[in-house]
Amino acid sequence: MRTFVHGAAVWDVACPRRPSRVAGVTMAGFRVRDLNALRMVPHPAVTLLLDFGTGSPVLDHAAGRQERGSIVAGPGLGSGGAVWARGENVECVQVRLSPVIARAVLGASPADLGGAAVPLGDLWGRKASRIREQLSDASSWEDRFALADALVSRLHEAGPPVDPEVAWAWHRIVGGRGLVRVDGVAAEVGWSRKRLWSRFRSQLGLPPKRAAKLVRFDHVAHRLVAGEGAARVAVEGGYADQSHLHRDVMAFTGVTPASVAGEPFLAVDDIAWPSRETPAHDGSALRDASRPAT
Incomplete structure (x- = not known):
């Protein structure tokens, strides 16, 4: 785990030692004691934020909507500077999915997200709660990455491919x-x-x-x-x-x-x-x- 320091931002960042079993998947782990008004910059991937810490990340939208905890967001989230993240004692695994494989992993098309962030439980139901518990119980970041990768791999194998x-x-x-x-x-x-x-x-x-x-x-x-x-x-x-x-x-x-x-x-x-x-x-x-x- 490395420490990222950028102005007032101080985050612990972990990276998996091995690549994902699924091409088009990358992930990183974050531990942030005080996440203060982080602007979400649009990115060309679907994002899974798997929260498991004692705190909880919060996404604030310019329109007043909020999401807490684990979320899934379509490509381009944050356009116009409209989405900010914050929270205390945040611990999470962030998974970036190529849009090409996202439909299989999510069980729904990224188009269904409407360019917004959606609580992961809305898509995955009890699977979202189970992976949170498993990540919380894991003793190391490598174990957490392995758990997340195993889940993504199973879902990808069972899901429909794009044309x-x-x-x-x-x-x-x-x-x-x-x-x-x-x-x-x-x-x-x-x-x-x-x-x-x-x-x-x-x-x-x-x-x-x-x-x-x-x-x-x-x-x-x-x-x-x-x-x-x-x-x-x-x-x-x-x-x-x-x-x-x-x-x-x-x-x-x-x-x-x-x-x-x-x-x-x-x-x-x-x-x-x-x-x-x-x-x-x-x-x-x-x-x-x-x-x-x-």
Whole structure:
């Protein structure tokens, strides 16, 4: 376990020693004595927050809604800077799921989440309570990661896959860091733009153009956190100019690129998620770049 210190933020962070048995799954463990108003920055993955500590994390939404404890959130949660996390004595395992495998693991499409956070018990029922008890009883972080991975693996094996064309389109977007044309991706899989749009959104929870924008934003946001200049990031990130980057960052986070560079939610990734691009896909795009059968 390592300690992450960033301004006033002081968190203990644990990472599993071995990768998940399921491609497209990454996880990290967090212990935070005082989680004070953490801005949730949109990310291109479905997030499972498995709470097990004596405290309880709270998500506050700009509209006044709150969720407590274990939650599941679709890709892009926090757009516009509308969601903040807080809590005392928080202990949790955070699991990031590629949208391609999320439907099988959750037992529901990410589209059913409506871009929001949902109490995990609403989806999993008693399974959510059982995994919380098991994580609480575990004696080490490695045991907790093994418990979470075993559960995800069982659910993934039993759940329905997405269409191979949809999976391929997602891999294409991620592999291109969001710099792809949706019409071109549709042509590559042999579908009409309308058909790809409909299947992609219903199975992954967001339309392909939004997915491309989110993947591109995630990539450039981490470059800003790494200290790269906004002008260079804008040019190399495929934005028309620095003003375009500014507008996109503001739309996703509600703050400027300079402010995003100091966000703890992103800065912790070098410790918690050393292979940041992994949860955005399941790896098959790298193993097989051929066009799916039609």
